[in-house]
Amino acid sequence: MTAATTSMKSVQDHYDRMLGSVYSWIIGDFGVICRRNAALLESLGLQSGSGALAVDLGCGPGCHSIPLAEAGFRVIAVDFCDELLTELQGRAANLPITTVRDNILHFRNYLDEHPQAVLCMGDTLVHLPDWDAVRTLLEDVVDSLLPGGAFVASLRDYSTSPPHGQEQFIPVRSNADRIFTCFLQYREDAVEVRDILQTRDGDDWKLEVSQYRKLRLDYRRVIGLLQDLGMHVDAAFEDHGMICIRSVKPG
Secondary structure: OEEEEEEEOOHHHHHHHHHHHHHHHHHOOHHHHHHHHHHHHHHOOOOOOOOOEEEEEOOOOOOOHHHHHHOOOEEEEEEOOHHHHHHHHHHHOOOOEEEEEOOHHHHHHHOOOOOOEEEEOOOOHHHOOOHHHHHHHHHHHHHHOOOOOEEEEEEOOOOOOOOOHHHHEEEEEEOOOEEEEEEEEEOOOEEEEEEEEEEEEOOEEEEEEEEEEEEOOOHHHHHHHHHHOOOEEEEEEEEOOEEEEEEEOOO
16 A cells, blocks of 8 residues: 655645546536436526526536536636536536636626526535635625525535544545545534545555645524525525525515
8 A cells, every 4th residue: 555645735735636636536427416406406496598697606527517507597617626627618518608717706707797696516615714705705696696696505514513433434435446535523613624545556555645624614604694695595405415505686
């Protein structure tokens, strides 16, 4: 067994150096995920017959951007990971999706009009460095939306009691040549994540460990902030291990 262990990285460094290259393998069948997300978008009323603008923050390889475009939206897809954006571009074909490589906090720099919908899915919010950054992002989202526009976000609930012992190890995915495991350590305001990737190399195995931090964010605090910003929160429910929140801008 050969091993490579790294110190705590920024989220972007973690994706650039390790997670981006295996992310799509980790999440599983892309077509199945897109169909599931298309059903979610339909249930949330996110359909456009007029080519309205939608923004997908932390778009990754396009698990929501592609269903949004197929539902009639023009999509601006924002992410900081080149590898995942390249995958999205390859899958998008002729769909009206524009990819942007940047921090999601800068998304307004790429808007020429107010969007009808903004999505921030798949635990993206907890990748922000602190609560002030969350507040800044949500303020910008609310300010940029058209009246009647929707903001949909999902996040894991890290506000619960910390796991202990064996519960700290999360087996994510494995096959004959790869094993991917997460190890979680809860701190007061953050979760320290160690992603552990084991890869077969002939008769040997290569071990790579990369560490980064997630914000320990209470989804109820997110709901409260959206309401303070004047949004009407009309749905909050569990969806495949995430808390999904839908809010609408009055008007």
